[in-house]
Amino acid sequence: MRASRIISLLLLLQNRGRLTAQQLADELEVSTRTVYRDVEALHAAGIPLYGEAGHAGGYQLLDGYRTRLTGLTAPEAEALALHGLPGPAEELGLTALVAATRLKLEAALPEALRERAQAIAQRFHLDASNWYTDGDPSPHLAAVAAAVWEERRVTIHYRGWEREVERTVEPYGLVLKGGRWYVVAVRAGGTRPVTYRVNQILALAATGETFTRPAGFDLAKHWQDQVTEFRAGLFTGEARIRLSPVGQERRPVDNPTHDDDGWVTATIPIESVDHACGDLLRLGAEVEVLAPPELRDRLADTARKLAALYA
Missing domain, CATH: 2.30.30 (SH3 type barrels.)
Known part of the structure; x- marks a missing residue:
């Protein structure tokens, strides 16, 4: 465990230049005391590493020094698929492996490409989680x-x-x-x-x-086939609706017919009357259902109950 952490510390300095003990501790998720001990171990191993005290100080490798300890272990190679997905990697317990893999990949790149890869990582982030949940925790x-x-x-x-x-x-x-x-x-x-x-x-x-x-x-093809089949069976009906300008912003539609009052008329796919009723109720008075009659009646009945409830 310690040997792996020391290699990670060395790769951090090689890839990012000067870093303070606190920055190294944050990256490696250890205490600064542990960082000091690991730095001493690198010194003892003959690594040309020096430190400067003060606010602008930190640890840095001598110019031109590069380690060749960048080969991926089998578990790190397996973690490649989760590079760039910190949330799922954490849920699977692979955070440390993914971090180590990233460092080794960066260290193996020529300087120009390494800087470009780091710049992209700082500008683009993929978050696979849902807005309204903190992931999908499962003990299994x-x-x-x-x-x-x-x-x-x-x-x-x-x-x-x-x-x-x-x-x-x-x-x-x-x-x-x-x-x-x-x-x-x-x-x-x-x-x-x-x-x-x-x-x-x-x-x-x-x-x-x-x-x-x-x-x-x-697996990827099977899942895509499942998604396609699910979507094909999901929307089995249609509804004819009118949308106000505000409704059009909240619920974009394809091939709308524009009315003189700024509203548009369009046909949309629906899963069922129950599902469509709940979906369209979110738009309130910004939508009018023209057909089918049972959906129009369902919305009208819900509106009457709401009016009576809040009267």
Whole structure:
């Protein structure tokens, strides 16, 4: 552990130049006392490192010194896919590995490319989480990830739509969608992949059995096919609506017909009358439903109840 941390400290100085003990401690998530000890160890190893006291001081490598300790370990290479995704990496317990991988990759780049990569990292950030949740915590996420990687069958107690079920499954892969983790798995003895939300797993137990993941299974393609199928089956109806100028900003529509009063008329896809009613109620008086009649009646009835409630 200490050897890995000292290498990370050395790579930080190589990639970023002068850094204070506090800055190094923050990056490595240790105390400044630990940084001082690690610096002494580097000195003892003959690394040309010097420090300057004062407000503008810090530690710095002598000009021209570069370490060649930039080879990736097997776990660091595995963590490459999560580079740039700090939230998911933390949920999977891979924060330190991803940080070490980033440092080694930066150290291996020529100076001009390294500076460009650092500039891009400072200007663009990918946040895969949802606005209204703090991720998708699950006590079983790490165990599911391990089962996926090691190709081990697990038995899960799962909360479905209508009831709780118990399944022995072979997990093929994990997917992060909209801040939520899903595991694509096949029931033991089956062939059709099924998607389970990891946060709905109430209990998980290893069976001690392994399985062989199909060589031709493409997780990304499977997931995209699932998304396409889901969307195709989602919007099975249509509604004809009118939108005010404010409504148009809140709910953009395709191919609108413009009215003389600034409103527009358009046809939109809907999942169901119930879903469309809830969706369009958010626009209040900025939308008028023209068809179908049952959706118009549902909104009118809801409006009357609201008026009576707040009268």
